[in-house]
Amino acid sequence: MQKLFEYNWQVRKDWFDWCSRVDKEELVKQRTGGLGYILPTLYHIVAVEYGWICGGIQERDIDIPAFEEVASLELVQDFSARCHAELAPFVYGWSEELEDRIMVDITDEGEREPHPYGEVMRHVIAHEIHHVGQLSVWAREIGQRPVTANLIGRGLFEK
């Protein structure tokens, strides 16, 4: 489980670096698909990971700023770093016995939806990779080479 989170965190960092090398306007220019903008997509990835793990599974009182409150590359990076510091211990403390524990999500419609922790964690993993796939298309649209999505070759499995 940890390795796929580490992969996402490494790729996210690479995208933040990528963002720092392109025109700021490109990061908030409207595009087709997904959330429709590069920087709000990175914000959304962070908010969703933090929301499910710290808010959902850990049932902590969390404060997720609106995008408008962190609407610059630096502020989204800070937001990501803060969330990461709070949620990484849970990810590194993950063990098989947590798989089947149940959290109850309250949906936007007020419904109570039970989910095994294992399902939530994999949802968060897939969620980030999916949105990053969208970033890769938008990168090419602005004539830039996207961050590589390869998991192999990142040194994640070196001992």
Place this chain on the structure above:
Amino acid sequence: MQKLFEYNWQVRKDWFDWCSRVDKEELVKQRTGGLGYILPTLYHIVAVEYGWICGGIQERDIDIPAFEEVASLELVQDFSARCHAELAPFVYGWSEELEDRIMVDITDEGEREPHPYGEVMRHVIAHEIHHVGQLSVWAREIGQRPVTANLIGRGLFEK
């Protein structure tokens, strides 16, 4: 490990169904980013999963047709079904003790690169999710609603 493969296979099936509802020309029309075409992306996802698992890890003599040999939705679906039948038993037989076994990949440059099985399996998982993110942008470009990428709510964890 199995759950993320099952997620990918379910999403892939949903994309095949989605493809059957759009104009055939849209599936092979050139687009920006990734492999640049919808149907070749689905073919590529299948070929990469099959290549790493059956060819790489299992070291079987495998035959991967060129895209041109399977260049229709039906033929890519058949190719996917054939590969799935061959590789699913390995995925379902996966256990923790396989994590650190090493396969040696021969790169296009003829280099020998060792990879733990666990790294290869996660690479394959992330690879498909990433490319599917690209499909979701292209779907919106042609005015269609993409397949949902949500892992939660697919019934993957129901007992």
